[in-house]
Structure formats: structure tokens, C-alpha cells
Amino acid sequence: MEAVHPILRARLNEADDNARMLLNLRKRMARIRVFDPACGSGNFLVIAYKEMRAIEAEINNRRGEADRPSEIPLTNFRGIELRDFPAEIARLALIIAEFQCDVLYRGQKLALAEFLPLNAENWITCDNALRLDWLSICPPSGTMVKHSADDLFHTPSDQPQIDFENEGGETYICGNPPYVWTNDQTKEQKADLQRLFSSHTTAWRTLNYVSGWFLKLAQYGLVCKCSGAFVAINTICQGQHATILWPVIYKHKHRIAFAHEPFKWDNLASNNAGVTVVIIGLAPEPILSATLYAEDPNKETIARKVTKIGPYLVPNVDTLVSKNRLQISSLSEMVRGNMPYEGGYLLLSSEEKQKLTACDPRAEKFIKRISGSAEIIDGKPKYCIWITDESLNKAIEIPAIHERLQHVKALRLSNNDPNVVAMAETPHRFREMNRGINSTIAMPAVSSESRLYLPVELLPPNHIITNRAYGIYDGELYNFSILASTLHIVWVGTVCGKLELRYSYTNTLGWNTFPVPKLTDKMKADLTRCAEDILLAREAHFPATIAELYDPEKMPADLREAHDRNDEVLERIYIGRCFRNDTERLEKLFDLYTKMTAGTGSKKKVKA
DNA sequence: CATCCGACAAGAT
DNA sequence: ATCTTGTCGGATG
Numbered sequence: 065m066e067a068v069h070p071i072l073r074a075r076l077n078e079a080d081d082n083a084r085m086l087l088n089l090r091k092r093m094a095r096i097r098v099f100d101p102a103c104g105s106g107n108f109l110v111i112a113y114k115e116m117r118a119i120e121a122e123i124n125n126r127r128g129e130a131d132r133p134s135e136i137p138l139t140n141f142r143g144i145e146l147r148d149f150p151a152e153i154a155r156l157a158l159i160i161a162e163f164q165c166d167v168l169y170r171g172q173k174l175a176l177a178e179f180l181p182l183n184a185e186n187w188i189t190c191d192n193a194l195r196l197d198w199l200s201i202c203p204p205s206g207t208m209v210k211h212s213a214d215d216l217f218h219t220p221s222d223q224p225q226i227d228f229e230n231e232g233g234e235t236y237i238c239g240n241p242p243y244v245w246t247n248d249q250t251k252e253q254k255a256d257l258q259r260l261f262s263s264h265t266t267a268w269r270t271l272n273y274v275s276g277w278f279l280k281l282a283q284y285g286l287v288c289k290c291s292g293a294f295v296a297i298n299t300i301c302q303g304q305h306a307t308i309l310w311p312v313i314y315k316h317k318h319r320i321a322f323a324h325e326p327f328k329w330d331n332l333a334s335n336n337a338g339v340t341v342v343i344i345g346l347a348p349e350p351i352l353s354a355t356l357y358a359e360d361p362n363k364e365t366i367a368r369k370v371t372k373i374g375p376y377l378v379p380n381v382d383t384l385v386s387k388n389r390l391q392i393s394s395l396s397e398m399v400r401g402n403m404p405y406e407g408g409y410l411l412l413s414s415e416e417k418q419k420l421t422a423c424d425p426r427a428e429k430f431i432k433r434i435s436g437s438a439e440i441i442d443g444k445p446k447y448c449i450w451i452t453d454e455s456l457n458k459a460i461e462i463p464a465i466h467e468r469l470q471h472v473k474a475l476r477l478s479n480n481d482p483n484v485v486a487m488a489e490t491p492h493r494f495r496e497m498n499r500g501i502n503s504t505i506a507m508p509a510v511s512s513e514s515r516l517y518l519p520v521e522l523l524p525p526n527h528i529i530t531n532r533a534y535g536i537y538d539g540e541l542y543n544f545s546i547l548a549s550t551l552h553i554v555w556v557g558t559v560c561g562k563l564e565l566r567y568s569y570t571n572t573l574g575w576n577t578f579p580v581p582k583l584t585d586k587m588k589a590d591l592t593r594c595a596e597d598i599l600l601a602r603e604a605h606f607p608a609t610i611a612e613l614y615d616p617e618k619m620p621a622d623l624r625e626a627h628d629r630n631d632e633v634l635e636r637i638y639i640g641r642c643f644r645n646d647t648e649r650l651e652k653l654f655d656l657y658t659k660m661t662a663g664t665g666s667k668k669k670v671k672a
Numbered sequence: 673c674a675t676c677c678g679a680c681a682a683g684a685t
Numbered sequence: 686a687t688c689t690t691g692t693c694g695g696a697t698g
Contacts, residue, residue, distance in 0.1 A: 243679055247696055269697060270676085297679070304676065329679090339679045387675090400674070405694080437691055481695075483673075496674095509676095510691045531675090532692070561676060566690065570676070611690095 095233025102241035103143025106154025237292030244273035282316035293345035303561025321347035387572035396539035401529035436532030437508035443609035
């Protein structure tokens with residue numbers, strides 16, 4: 065739909081008042097079919113139908129044939145919908161749309177005279193779109209409809225009447241299929257994905273349910289030339305999900321012909337929470353050019369012609385970056401913070417800490433500062449009970465601590481996950497017990513998309529991090545310089561997953577894959593200096609938090625300068641000068657990534 | 673064992 | 686009510 069209307073409108077403009085061209089366009093439209101295999105209540109089909117009727121009416125006007133009956137058959141607008149009630153609504157909505165268009169363009173009298181009997185025909189199939197053969201619903205020839213749906217609707221006895229009237233015509237597929245992530249899928253949905261994907265990838269369990277529609281589209285497109293697009297949750301173009309889905313689509317000889325960058329879509333209005341989606345149009349290979357749509361700050365859609373669009377919806381790059389346990393560059397190791405599993409008994413607010421130490425001063429020794437994403441960014445104090453195995457006996461002499469450990473034990477025992485139950489044996493321990501002796505370079509796992517730099521922080525000794533942050537323990541400071549760079553935020557924004565539009569940092573996807581040229585001691589010293597300057601600039605504004613310092617509107621000039629210098633020193637290492645823009649940064653990073661991973665087996669480059 | 677994700681969720685304004 | 690921005694732990698490889 066997104067693809068069709070602009071094309072038809074453009075033809076209408078081209079045709080102007082040329083009677084011949086107008087006639088051709090009218091004939092062409094009469095043979096276009098629109099197929100929505102996730103049609104819900106038929107919104108997309110109705111919009112498509114009405115828009116085409118509007119164009120047709122304009123043609124008839126220009127040709128002086130305003131009274132002419134429509135040549136656009138309602139039966140060329142077909143859908144599949146699993147739920148019976150919306151399926152019925154969709155059918156009625158199309159019939160009503162036709163009537164409305166007839167009233168609008170031809171007058172009420174004619175409209176009533178030609179109104180179809182309500183139960184005569186059925187273009188909406190009530191069934192599971194991932195199980196059905198789309199070719200049976202929307203056959204290539206356009207002459208036969210073999211699928212005779214179900215008992216819900218009256219199956220027409222006069223079969224040819226509902227055949228597509230589109231011999232030699234075009235087919236456009238569109239829709240907004242359901243998005244369900246792996247943890248929320250039903251057994252049936254899992255089975256649907258398994259049937260579709262298990263012969264192509266072992267990681268099919270991780271796919272979002274919406275992926276099924278893209279594969280069905282690609283499979284359909286192999287047999288029946290068509291253009292198709294779906295709205296989908298943005299996840300399918302990000303993080304580990306992108307690396308699983310897109311090789312399968314590419315294997316089916318389809319590429320992204322056009323796409324709209326992620327945007328927040330709050331159409332569902334059931335509560336405040338919207339959803340961040342992409343629109344992706346597939347077409348059979350070869351793709352000669354592609355169009356990338358984006359929203360400018362005024363919410364106007366802008367289109368950009370590019371040679372190709374990769375799975376991350378980045379122009380001209382279709383390299384995929386897989387998560388990696390090992391680093392491709394020689395940087396320090398980054399590990400995930402410590403997972404509590406504690407039900408509120410190991411973590412302490414300031415008040416709880418105060419209470420605990422007030423009733424027994426010996427507890428002080430077992431309390432440390434701890435931070436997740438929010439604490440790092442907003443500088444809020446949070447504490448935890450941190451007991452090493454060696455000091456356990458001393459710790460449980462304190463009754464309040466002993467009691468808290470009993471609660472942790474009970475909580476872990478009541479869990480369904482055997483791994484958690486096993487942790488009940490050591491209720492004094494977080495799942496991991498990692499900490500920096502001298503320092504921790506900490507990176508929040510989730511952070512706002514509005515900042516220019518990732519909110520990395522250098523934490524003092526004895527400051528623990530939770531599972532909501534990643535840490536480089538006792539690492540050299542040049543690592544901080546890299547984490548704070550523009551190059552890194554651009555990489556992470558492209559390669560890592562996202563929470564809606566937020567940065568979602570992970571060590572395996574963002575840090576371990578980050579390509580850095582070999583660093584000499586001199587380079588490391590220069591970068592260390594830059595990192596120190598950033599930290600000093602922050603300190604000059606004590607006690608401002610990271611959130612305050614990095615508010616893009618209010619970032620202090622000295623901090624900006626420190627970051628600019630950091631970027632310049634780092635980018636000179638890559639290309640001897642600063643990059644011009646993020647597109648150039650990404651092209652260089654992907655290029656370097658490809659070279660650095662060549663032949664290691666960790667490379668996941670999509671076969672051309 | 674070690675994540676990656678959320679037709680979100682909770683806190684701020 | 687609308688806007689901003691990151692918890693938490695389940696299912697998975």
C-alpha cells in the first residue's frame with residue numbers, strides 16, 4: 065500500500081489530461097490486486113481501495129466520464145485474518161467502502177441500485193496466514209481460487225464470480241502482522257515458526273512471530289512476482305534478531321526494496337505505551353536501487369534513494385554483526401554486572417542501610433554501594449549486602465543479615481528455574497560476584513537515545529554494578545575513551561538491540577565486535593589522556609549527574625570540548641582525520657569489522 | 673551458564 | 686494525562 069499509491073498518483077500526474085494515458089492507468093488499476101495476509105478488520109484494504117477509487121474518479125472526471133461505473137473490482141482486495149470477528153468486520157468494511165465510494169463518485173441512487181447482496185461473496189479468509197498456502201488465496205494467474213475457506217461464511221456456489229480480475233496485473237501485499245516476542249509466544253505460534261524456519265536456522269526460537277510473514281512473503285515472491293511490505297516491530301532489524309532473520313530472507317532471494325526507519329507508532333491507544341515499528345518492503349533480487357524513508361524533526365516523511373538497504377536499515381551496508389563471546393579487537397574484557405535474585409533482601413536503599421547499621425554497626429563492613437543503569441546515570445545511591453564466602457561466618461553473626469539471607473534462600477527455592485533453586489544454597493552470593501579492586505569502568509545496559517555519548521562512568525573501588533550495567537574491572541583507562549566516543553555510540557546504535565529507541569548495550573554485540581585498529585603505546589597514552597580530560601571536565605561540575613551533564617541542550621562547553629578532542633584523537637587512528645558524518649563512520653567501521661573477522665568463522669556476512 | 677528482549681512499565685512532569 | 690527513560694527475570698542457545 066505504501067508503495068502503490070505514490071506510484072499511481074505519480075502516473076496520474078504524468079498523464080495529466082492525456083486521454084490515452086488516463087485510460088491505460090484506469091485499465092492498470094482495474095487489474096491491481098491488494099492482498100493483506102494479516103488484515104485484522106481490513107483497515108489497510110479499505111484505505112487501499114478508497115485511494116484507488118479516488119484516483120479512478122479523477123481519471124473519469126478528466127476524461128469527461130464522471131458517471132462511469134467503477135472498474136476496480138472489490139474482489140481484488142483480499143485478506144487473511146485468524147480471528148473470526150475481525151475477519152467478518154473486514155469483509156463488511158470493504159462492502160461499505162465500495163458503497164461509500166459509489167455514493168461519493170456516482171451518487172446515492174446509482175450506489176443503491178448496484179449494492180451487492182451482503183452475503184454473496186467472501187474475500188477474507190479466516191485462517192492462520194502462516195499455515196495457509198498464500199498461492200491458494202492469491203494465485204499467480206489470477207484465474208482460480210482454490211481455497212474455499214471455512215464454514216463461517218457462505219462459500220459462493222458461483223466460483224468464477226470471486227476470481228481475481230487481474231489477468232496480467234500486479235499484486236501488492238501489505239499488512240500489519242502481530243508482533244510477539246519469544247517469551248510470549250503460544251505453543252501454536254512456536255509451531256508456526258518452527259515449520260517455517262527450522263530448516264533454515266537453528267535459532268528460530270528467538271524470532272519474533274512477525275518474522276513468519278516476511279518469510280511467507282519471500283516464499284510467495286519466488287513463485288509470483290509481486291511487491292510487498294509489512295509493518296513490524298523494530299526489533300527484527302536489530303541486535304541478535306537481525307542476524308537470525310535476514311540471512312533466511314536473503315536465502316529466498318529477496319532484498320529490502322524500501323524501508324522506513326524506526327518510529328513510534330501509538331495507534332492502539334489502549335494505554336500510553338506505544339510501540340516502535342519499522343515498515344519494510346521486500347522485492348525479488350536484483351534490487352537496482354532502494355528507498356529509505358525517515359521522519360525529519362517536523363515529522364515530515366523524507367525519502368532518500370540509496371543503492372541498497374541492509375538489515376539494520378543502514379544505506380549501502382548489508383554486513384551483519386553477530387554476537388561474539390570473544391573480542392575482535394585487543395581491548396579489555398567487559399563482563400556483565402552481578403545479578404541479584406534477591407527479592408529486596410540483598411539490595412538496600414539509603415534508609416534501609418541506615419536502619420541496618422544503626423541496629424548493628426558491624427553490618428557496615430558488609431555493605432557496599434551498587435549501581436545499575438539508573439544509578440549510574442542519575443547518581444542515585446543504592447547499596448547492597450556483599451558477603452564473600454570467606455566472611456560468611458562473620459556476617460551471619462549479625463541477626464539482621466542472617467534473617468535477610470533466610471529470605472533470599474526461601475525466595476530462590478520457590479523459583480521454577482533449577483538454576484535459581486541451586487543458588488539458594490549460597491544466599492549470601494549474587495549470581496556473579498565480580499567487582500573491581502581498583503576501579504570499574506561501567507556502562508549502563510539501557511540509556512536514553514537523546515544523548516550524544518554513551519553514559520559510561522568510572523567507579524571507585526568497592527562500587528558494585530548490577531546486571532543492568534556492564535563492567536571493565538581494573539581495566540586501562542583508554543577503554544573509557546573508546547566507550548565515550550562518537551564512533552562507539554554510532555556502532556552500538558546500529559549493531560546492538562534497542563529498547564524502543566533507547567540504546568541497549570551488550571558486551572557480546574557492542575563491545576566484543578567493535579573494530580579498533582591495532583593501538584600503539586603512544587595511541588593508548590593519548591587516548592588515556594583524553595579519557596582523563598573527560599573525567600576532569602565532569603568533575604569540574606560536581607555534583608552534576610551524568611544525566612545532567614549529558615543533557616544535549618545543556619552540555620557544558622568544557623565537557624563538549626573534551627569529547628571533541630577524544631573523538632578527534634580516536635578518529636585519526638582510523639583514517640588520519642575526523643569523519644565527516646555518521647554514514648562515513650559506519651562504512652569505515654563495517655569495512656574494518658569485515659576485514660578483522662575474515663576467516664575467523666565469527667564473521668556473518670550475508671551471501672550476495 | 674550468560675544473556676537479549678519487551679504491541680512495555682514505572683517514575684517524572 | 687502525557688512525556689521521559691530504563692527494571693527485571695524468563696526462555697533460550
